[in-house]
Amino acid sequence: MxxxxxxxxxxxxxxxxxxxxxxxxxxxxxxxxxxxxxxxxxxxxxxxxxxxxxxxxxxxxxxxxxxxxxxxxxxxxxxxxxxxxxxxxxxxxxxxxxxxxxxxxxxxxxxxxxxxxxxxxxxxxxxxxxxxxxxxxxxxxxxxxxxxxxxxxxxxxxxxxxxxxxxxxxxxxxxxxxxxxxxxxxxxxxxxxxxxxxxxELTSLLIIVIELIVSFGGGFLVGKGLEAALKLKIKHLVKTVLILALGYLVYLLSHHILAWSEELSGHGLYLEPLLICLVGSFYVANYSNYRPExxxxxxxxxxxxxxxxxxxxxxxxxxxxxxxxxxxxxxxxxxxxxxxxxxxxxxxxxxxxxxxxxxxxxxxxxxxxxxxxxxxxxxxxxxxxxxxxxxxxxxxxxxxxxxxxxxxxxxxxxxVGENKSRADVPRFDGVMDALIFGYESQSLALSRQLMEKGWKVEMITLSDQKDVEVPDGIKLHFVTQIDKKLFEGIDAKKFDAIVTLLSDEENYRICEIVYEEIGTKQVVVRLNERVNLDKFVHLGVKVIDPSTAMVSLLDHFVRSPQATSLLLGMEQGQDTRDIVIRNPDLHGLPLRSLRLPPEVIILSMRRAGQMIISHGYTRLRVGDIVTMVGSNSSLDEIELKFGN
Missing domain, CATH: 1.20.1530.20 (Na+/H+ antiporter like fold)
Known part of the structure; x- marks a missing residue:
């Protein structure tokens, strides 16, 4: 009881x-x-x-x-x-x-x-x-x-x-x-x-040596135990529980061994649990194949x-x-x-x-x-x-x-100058500018579509000038290498979007410079090798993997043909746009108070990098990104009003 x-x-x-x-x-x-x-x-x-x-x-x-x-x-x-x-x-x-x-x-x-x-x-x-x-x-x-x-x-x-x-x-x-x-x-x-x-006495020194040897040996066994737990084909959560349980077990055994040794010989054998766990973790990190997991x-x-x-x-x-x-x-x-x-x-x-x-x-x-x-x-x-x-x-x-x-x-x-954190986002200058790296059919097609939407486009190529036909309406820069001086020379802070269509190594170098020196938020990368995906994601860029993009597109057309057509702008006179709130007069205004054309629908809102669940009483803030679907003419009108 x-x-x-x-x-x-x-x-x-x-x-x-x-x-x-x-x-x-x-x-x-x-x-x-x-x-x-x-x-x-x-x-x-x-x-x-x-x-x-x-x-x-x-x-x-x-x-x-x-x-x-x-x-x-x-x-x-x-x-x-x-x-x-x-x-x-x-x-x-x-x-x-x-x-x-x-x-x-x-x-x-x-x-x-x-x-x-x-x-x-x-x-x-x-x-x-x-x-x-x-x-x-x-x-x-x-x-x-x-x-x-x-x-x-x-x-x-x-x-x-x-x-x-x-x-x-x-x-x-x-x-x-x-x-x-x-x-x-x-x-x-x-x-x-x-x-x-x-x-x-010498006995005390001997006990310390024994404690250290046994602790290191125990650490090796814990390392093997961690490796065995990570090998198991079980759910991630169960592995986590096993690892924490193994750590607590080390403490339990340390207490029991101390009590048992004191009772047996009068000299307590204290095995340091922190040392045992640290050695075990060191083994997994350096001598096993399970360090990433x-x-x-x-x-x-x-x-x-x-x-x-x-x-x-x-x-x-x-x-x-x-x-x-x-x-x-x-x-x-x-x-x-x-x-x-x-x-x-x-x-x-x-x-x-x-x-x-x-x-x-x-x-x-x-x-x-x-x-x-x-x-x-x-x-x-x-x-x-x-x-x-x-x-x-x-x-x-x-x-x-x-x-x-x-x-x-x-x-x-x-x-010491080793801070590689993100640069401040440049202020919008009132003109939508895009910078595209790579001269090829896809970059040319993208440039034409952006210009039709009112964007100013500049393009950078590593190709020889005599091998390239300069397209109308596009400012083309011929360069031999990609470095910080290149971005300074073209006033890179004015660009609202940067698209990279080069090799993964060159794309990553561009993304690093943009992240550390320029601050442009909208960066799009075409991936070449999927193994490089994570390092681009860590820089917060949008990654398009050609090997999966087509399958995903077909999947959406099968399951949601109407929504996919709208999002891709395939419906006659209809489009979907992300509109940034820049007009200070709209700051604090509830969504329900906006006077929107009847055919325009708000799909989502993003604030400070986080998607928020919006409703009629959600108040706008300068810098919010509102995704809307509607007719091109209505969206043009709203973009002008919201962007001020």
């Missing part, structure tokens, strides 16, 4: 936390609007929902829901290991190794020494024994080395950053993450010995895992202790910042990297997140006396680092 009651309470606790987590995800996204990281919003929401404010998540949840934290920590280790991909690191391996060593050594030694020196200024350390103070200092040094791969990778992807600086930053961040987990396993064992007042699963499940973990972490914060250590947390932030800066500068100079990087080389390593929080959680559990207070202090420092760190990553990438 008691077990049944406990189970019901557990289910209620899980259901309540799930509701809070869903709300936390929505609330945290509002923090992004003021340029704060998502995880900061999640943690703040967790604090508000926790036992010291609204009490939506009771204090008992920290223990009862520990399986959520442990599953999330396993995922974080999987994600970090999967980014340690050797093939992408070889060209900068020397710089990565030297910088990783310099940053790790200097940050660990400098921060550990300063924490020990300032021990009497830290409330919970004042009354600790010498052994405990040394333990806190060593563990702090390890955690201060910890970077935030998740933050760096997210910003690099957002900016599409490329170049030697970005490559080294990614490599160092991931290598340090791996090294920290190994270091932590060693330092944790040393800290336990110091905290218990035992002398550090593994990365896809980790990417898809990342948001719910982070939402649960960081919300629960925020709810688990001891606010009274946090308020007491906030001033010390700011001091520790400065200590870590100085140690990290010195380590990064030393690493850059020792590696012989360009001196222009010296001003910014320290910026990407400020942020901290998942792994650092995970290590703080482990310490809280392993040292009952002062572990909780230590974890709260570390979490306060991590919160500061995570608030301050990500903007510095972006600034560093901007300052």
């Amino acid at each position: 008691i077990e049944e009651s406990t189970m019901i309470q557990m289910l209620i606790l899980i259901a309540g936390f799930a509701l809070v987590a869903v709300s936390s995800n929505q609330i945290a996204r509002q923090f992004q609007k003021i340029h704060l990281p998502l995880i900061s919003g999640l943690m703040i929401t967790g604090v508000l929902a926790g036992p010291y404010v609204l009490n939506l998540i009771p204090e008992i949840a920290k223990v009862q829901l520990s399986f959520i934290s442990e599953t999330a920590l396993a995922y974080i280790a999987f994600a970090a290991g999967s980014e340690l991909y050797l093939n992408e690191m070889r060209s900068k391996l020397r710089s990565i190794k030297i910088q990783s060593f310099a940053q790790t050594a200097i940050t660990f030694l400098a921060s550990g020494f300063l924490v020990f020196f300032l021990a009497d200024m830290i409330p919970f350390m004042k009354e600790l024994s010498l052994g405990d103070k040394l333990s806190v200092s060593l563990l702090t040094g390890v955690i201060f080395v910890t970077p935030s791969p998740a933050s760096v990778i997210a910003i690099v992807n957002e900016l599409r950053a490329k170049g030697p600086f970005t490559q080294v930053v990614l490599g160092v961040t991931i290598v340090k993450d791996f090294v920290v987990v190994v270091m932590f396993a060693i330092i944790l064992a040393v800290a336990k010995t110091l905290a218990h007042g035992d002398s550090f 593994f990365l896809k699963i980790l990417h898809e499940v990342g948001t719910p895992v982070y939402v649960a973990f960081f919300t629960l972490t925020g709810a688990s914060m001891d606010l009274p202790v946090l308020a007491e250590v906030w001033g010390i947390a700011l001091l520790f932030f400065v200590i870590r910042l100085l140690a990290t800066t010195v380590g990064a500068l030393a690493g850059n100079m020792l590696a012989g990297d360009p001196h222009r990087f010296l001003k910014v080389v320290w910026m990407p390593y400020i942020a901290q997140a998942g792994v650092a929080l995970g290590l703080a959680t482990v310490i809280a559990n392993q040292f009952p006396g002062w572990g909780e207070d230590f974890a709260v202090l570390i979490i306060a420092i991590i919160v500061i680092n995570q608030l301050v760190g990500p903007p510095f990553v972006r600034w560093a990438i901007d300052l």
Whole structure:
């Protein structure tokens, strides 16, 4: 009866936390609007929902829901290991190794020494024994080395950053993450010995070596387990569940082995779950054929895992202790910042990297997140006396680092000129201009149709001028290569649409330059090899695959002949158009208040890149794209009115 009651309470606790987590995800996204990281919003929401404010998540949840934290920590280790991909690191391996060593050594030694020196200024350390103070200092040094791969990778992807600086930053961040987990396993064992007042004997060293060997062996087995799960011919969702379950199983076995070894020999054998999961993920990423699928699963499940973990972490914060250590947390932030800066500068100079990087080389390593929080959680559990207070202090420092760190990553990438994010969209000049790459029958036919619709068309060809007959009404540019100077020479920002009909390599080069330098939104590519589809899609261009376009067209004619005829403009006097709202007088006007000709129908609306479900009370905004079908004359009239 008691077990049944406990189970019901557990289910209620899980259901309540799930509701809070869903709300936390929505609330945290509002923090992004003021340029704060998502995880900061999640943690703040967790604090508000926790036992010291609204009490939506009771204090008992920290223990009862520990399986959520442990599953999330396993995922974080999987994600970090999967980014340690050797093939992408070889060209900068020397710089990565030297910088990783310099940053790790200097940050660990400098921060550990300063924490020990300032021990009497830290409330919970004042009354600790010498052994405990040394333990806190060593563990702090390890955690201060910890970077935030998740933050760096997210910003690099957002900016599409490329170049030697970005490559080294990614490599160092991931290598340090791996090294920290190994270091932590060693330092944790040393800290336990110091905290218990035992002398550090050969037996203690032997136990550490055994723990590391078994952890690496366990990591290999986990890698094989992940590979086996990915091999299965089952649904994607089931594979995701199996991978997360395997991560949690690592934690369960680690706890059982620790308890069993203590009971058997009096010496606890602690296998570091983070290290095991990281090694397993590293194996899958580098020595299996399933890296792409593994990365896809980790990417898809990342948001719910982070939402649960960081919300629960925020709810688990001891606010009274946090308020007491906030001033010390700011001091520790400065200590870590100085140690990290010195380590990064030393690493850059020792590696012989360009001196222009010296001003910014320290910026990407400020942020901290998942792994650092995970290590703080482990310490809280392993040292009952002062572990909780230590974890709260570390979490306060991590919160500061995570608030301050990500903007510095972006600034560093901007300052070295490796930001490849999308250029601003050019303003409409009142004339519809199109630029077509490639001189052939299809490009000529497209040019004529666009000119009939009132567009001005220019064409670029790599062909020899003597082999080409210049068509009437089309400005033709003869070039020998495609580069940024070409786009500057033709004033490319005036074009409202760009069409590329060259080879995939040339098309991709054009799309990259347009994305990074020009900003034109309407880019259409004719694909040659389907294997190249994804890289074009990532640039946000419209891709036409000739091998499937005809089949899709025939399919639509069979299933929806009337709609297809309308969309293709095959009905006499009828057409379908995307009309951009540029007239400021229409801003805020409901659709039902528009005076449209009776034969014109609104098919869809797109706002800020998202399709919206429109109805009579939907209000227009400048920049909206409204798709309409109707007679050519009516659409011409509406286009003039809406476009102003």
